[in-house]
Amino acid sequence: MSGSLSITSAMADPALLDLPWELPLESWPSDAIAALPKGISRHLVRFAHLGGHVVAIKETTADMAKGEYEMLRMLQRLEIPCVEPVAVITNRTDVEGDALKPVLVTRHLRFSLPYRALFSQTLRPDTATRLVDALAVLLVRLHIVGFFWGDVSLSNTLFRRDAGAFAAYLVDAETGKLYEGGLSNGQRENDLEIARVNIAGELLDLEAGGRVADELDPVNISNGIVEAYRSLWKELTGSESFSTAERWRISERVNRLNDLGFDIEELAIRTDDTGTTVRIQPKVVDAGHHQRRLLRLTGLDAGENQARRLLNDLDSYRAAYGKAELDEEMVAHEWLMRVFEPVVRAIPLDLRGKLEPAEVFHQLLEHRWFMAQQAGHDIPLAEAVTSYINEVLRHRRDEATVVGPATGSTTAIDVIAPETSAIAVVDPDDENDWRLKV
Template sequence: MSGSLSITSAFPDPALLDLPWDLPLESWPTDTIAALPKGISRHLVRFAHLGGFVVAIKETTDEMASGEYDLLRALQRLEIPCVDPVAVISNRSDDEGNPLKPVLVTRHLRFSLPYRALFSQTLRPDTATRLVDALAVLLVRLHIVGFFWGDVSLSNTLFRRDAGAFAAYLVDAETGKLYDGGLSNGQRENDLEIARVNIAGELLDLEAGGRVSDGLDPIGISNGIVDAYRNLWQELTGSESFSTTERWRINERVNRLNDLGFDIEELAIKTDESGTTVRIQPKVVDAGHHQRRLLRLTGLDTGENQARRLLNDLDSYRAAYDKADLDEEMVAHEWLMRVFEPVVRAIPVDLRGKLEPAEVFHQLLEHRWFMAQQAGHDVPLAEAVASYVANVLRHRRDEATMIDPPTGAITAAMPVIETSAIAVVDPDDEGDWRLKV
């Protein structure tokens, strides 16, 4: 490296010094570059290997790189889904002393993909709608903490599969700004209009390229983010009035928010002067209701919809084996050992980059249900695992971006297990819930 390189990072990685910062990003050698799908960007962005993971490197200005780095760190502290900021690299120069552009380095989100990589041939209407719905949830969460995005689009978002839906993560914050006092209605409406126009343009672009299926309405789907956003915003922040004889509606509102994946940290309850009408309004809502419960019970860190699905299976396990009166954490540990982990271990090593473990488990439950429908009776879990691996998972493309991660999914250090070696054991008369490999 030439000159005095400047690295700004809260968690500096010595491996950063090994990257060729003395070369323009477009000239980096192929052995450094990770070939991953990427979205459309106004700046040059490339992926590179850094130790045991992959980073995205974006050439920009020093001011914009530093500003975006600080914003991403602030959003992380607020637990907003976004990419991890790694470093800002400035004072770059080539071997002849010519200055090179500063860069922002972010960690690539494992198992995430830009929207264009989520469909192999043509984009179907239901897939497009799920992407827009996920983006609406992200936008609401950003606005609740006072973040104005300024460039809302599918291209500036990464998506991860989340039990039949998608979870959206902010990947580009260079136009954003965080306001301590929250956003005005005008700022929120501005962001929402930007989202509607950008999404329409992105889908129309796909349509012009012949990459959408018949029946997909780009304008209708882009308008859908407006309805999805406003419905969720009203549910999370809107006030509600009712008679004092209908106090049950307080619990109903809380339950509705929980079903949407949000917890209420504070609920304002007021009565009118006559004492006959009650008005409630959630002051602060915290996303990740099911994620937190699953993490507390099992230690599994998953998407919100994945957590909901895994918790449903855990509840079914408790009911099926008459364990409802036992300690919830003890039953959760038993379910983890007897159901979830054996399934994950049964996935051959060469297929573990296809999907993250929680998504595999969700899809397995779906596959088992379809098998049972076709057979007309319950299908043992071991049989469903073998069928899912052979007929579904093996034919999926890889969505992981790391090889041998130092820390990561529960499967990282597990031995190779062939599905043909799976057998059902029933030492405690617990049917196919236990697997032996």
């Protein structure tokens, strides 16, 4: 390694020095490369092992690497879902002293996948819609904090399963800008149009390759982000007026926002000169209402939809055992010890990389419900856990570290199931159709 190497990092990880920075990224040896599926990028991107983690390494210019590194750090401080910046490496040279491109290093987001790896043979309309809806939520969150993305697309996003839906994470902030005074309507509409056009192009590309279902309309799906975005933006930021006799609508508005997963830090309430009309408008809106409640009660860190599902089960537990009048935190601790943790401990060690614990618990609840429907009576939790492990979880791919070609081929959704040496062909459109095909 050249002595002139410059590493800018907020993480004191000496393992950074062990990577072969003196080689062009495309020439890195296979023992340094982690074979994970990746999306389409204008830059060369490779995954590499760094200590006990996997990182994404992107070749770019020094200015762009430093700018994106600082932007990702800022977005993290604003609690925006995005990849974690690790380092910027500059002044790279090969063994002959010739300059090599600077790189940006980010931590791989465990249990996340690019959109092309989220389906097997064909992409179905409902899966595409869920992806677009997740991207719409991310775009709204970015715009609320004053971030103009400039290159909104499925390719620049990673997706994690979130209780039957998807949660979107920003991957590429290269073109983004943060405006302290917020975004104008024109800037928001510009980002929205970029999203619509890019998504249509990405889906049309899949269609040309025969990778989408016949009934999927790429243009119609891409237009869906406009409707989803505007509906959510209006609910989060729009004002409404009503009679002073309808003051209950203030609580109703707050509850609607909570149901969407958002908290209100401040609510502007004004009456007119006659005192007969009230006008309300949320001023500061934060995402993660259910996440924060679950974290406060149990210490569990889960996705928003996962948190909502776990809280529903907690509330059902309180009602079923007559504990509704008891302290909520005490009951939550009891539920955690008697229900959630025994389920997690029941998962065999070799299967714990399949899904996050919160997603496992959500899918278990779904599986138990289907079993009860078929049997016509309630199913004991222990019986449902055994059935779920053997009939569903055992035949799923490992989403903590999905094995795929080092080239990032879009066919990386067929993986070797280690416990069977068979090919596990997965279909994310049906949560109960993860079957083993030999």
